[in-house]
Amino acid sequence: SAVISQKPSRDICQRGTSLTIQCQVDSQVTMMFWYRQQPGQSLTLIATANQGSEATYESGFVIDKFPISRPNLTFSTLTVSNMSPEDSSIYLCSGRRSDYGYTFGSGTRLTVV
Amino acid sequence: AQRVTQPEKLLSVFKGAPVELKCNYSYSGSPELFWYVQYSRQRLQLLLRHISRESIKGFTADLNKGETSFHLKKPFAQEEDSAMYYCALSLGGFQKLVFGTGTRLLVSP
Numbered sequence: 508s509a510v511i512s513q514k515p516s517r518d519i520c521q522r523g524t525s526l527t528i529q530c531q532v533d534s535q536v537t538m539m540f541w542y543r544q545q546p547g548q549s550l551t552l553i554a555t556a557n558q559g560s561e562a563t564y565e566s567g568f569v570i571d572k573f574p575i576s577r578p579n580l581t582f583s584t585l586t587v588s589n590m591s592p593e594d595s596s597i598y599l600c601s602g603r604r605s606d607y608g609y610t611f612g613s614g615t616r617l618t619v620v
Numbered sequence: 621a622q623r624v625t626q627p628e629k630l631l632s633v634f635k636g637a638p639v640e641l642k643c644n645y646s647y648s649g650s651p652e653l654f655w656y657v658q659y660s661r662q663r664l665q666l667l668l669r670h671i672s673r674e675s676i677k678g679f680t681a682d683l684n685k686g687e688t689s690f691h692l693k694k695p696f697a698q699e700e701d702s703a704m705y706y707c708a709l710s711l712g713g714f715q716k717l718v719f720g721t722g723t724r725l726l727v728s729p
Contacts, residue, residue, distance in 0.1 A: 537714050538714035540716055540717070548721070549706065549719045549720060549721045549722050550706070550717075550719045552716050552717070552718075555716055599664070601717070603714055607666075608654055608666040608669050609654070609666070609708075609710075609717050610666070611656075611663050611664040611665075612663065613662075613663040614663065
């Protein structure tokens with residue numbers, strides 16, 4: 508299966524600033540996904556990222572707050588913009604090739620102070 | 621909308637006891653079902669998917685379309701099985717994964 512490297516692994520940020528999270532895959536994946544996992548809760552999908560087209564956002568998430576880039580089949584970024592303490596969470600990326608399950612990055616633990 | 625239900629937040633058993641982690645889903649079509657595991661301080665890992673019908677680390681799961689269930693079972697729990705387990709559903713292809721709320725399995729010696 509694909510291996511996803513995600514960075515940073517954690518960060519502490521000031522409110523009002525932005526953080527960009529990167530995910531690099533060791534092989535081409537057709538679709539990538541960005542999730543949020545708040546403390547003690549399950550994973551909630553933020554958006555689906557396909558190469559060459561605008562990401563598709565789930566209800567409650569907007570592009571201005573969570574802009575996503577997907578320049579090629581092995582890389583994607585998620586930016587958390589104008590952060591507030593409510594954005595403190597773990598953010599995960601995921602990818603799927605055609606022949607296997609979904610692989611996940613190790614997550615970015617974000618704390619907004 | 622698709623939904624995955626894991627009724628137990630915590631399941632505590634003794635080593636050697638049988639384990640069943642419940643998962644029910646709501647979807648009228650033919651979904652793909654998965655079990656993911658997250659050990660302490662590790663990333664989410666695929667444990668099982670119903671398509672492959674395999675046994676991983678002694679765990680099995682059978683898709684029951686009549687009961688819309690995909691329960692995870694292991695006949696004899698080990699301490700190293702202690703982890704967070706998530707049941708997840710996909711509509712297939714490159715559709716998103718929808719996760720259940722997770723069940724924490726605690727295996728005591």
